[in-house]
Amino acid sequence: MPSRRQAAILWSIAIAVIGAVVIWFGAAAIVLAIYGRHAPAAAPWLALAKFASLAWAAAVGWLVTWRRLDEMEQEARKLCWFVGSTAAILLTAPVMLLWLVNGGAFLAQHLRRGTPGAYFAVGWVGLVIAQLLCSLLARVGWWAAKR
């Protein structure tokens, strides 16, 4: 049986996920009904619906859940994100420098579409994944120290 605090957190996560799905599918259904399945004019509206869905999930899932965490959990997350993000930025810097050798030949070889957008996406996603992984490692360290 979850405690009152756990139940509140689970409830806010459920609202975030269900709301995001409803916004995304609801908006997509309306846009596709108006413009048709393959109409180019639908693309920006679908992108907007996707953004609204993600914004809802982030706002409810992150902000509301954050307020329902207790102070130790908030401190753990702040510290682990700070340590993990800083470590990820430091660790990925040499990788970026290696990729730049020979004008980024390594990246061009491994990316099918060597467009500036693809390079930017790889850089951004790579850093985000590195930050998440390093934060997770920091969290394991916190858990081991405080349990």
Next chain:
Amino acid sequence: MRNRLKALRSERGWSQAELAERLDVSRQSVNAIETGKYDPSLPLAFRIARLFGQPIEAIFEER
């Protein structure tokens, strides 16, 4: 910081989960405070003191 939280909780026959529920924190937080691995904030320390009806300095003391 050292504290008498575990002793006070035991006197009342409460489990860590019960105390956590009364303080509106997680059981892990209660455990970490009891074992001295986490120092509570001033607002939480006041809540603990109010719950046990004692001044803060009677519950917490510097090592």
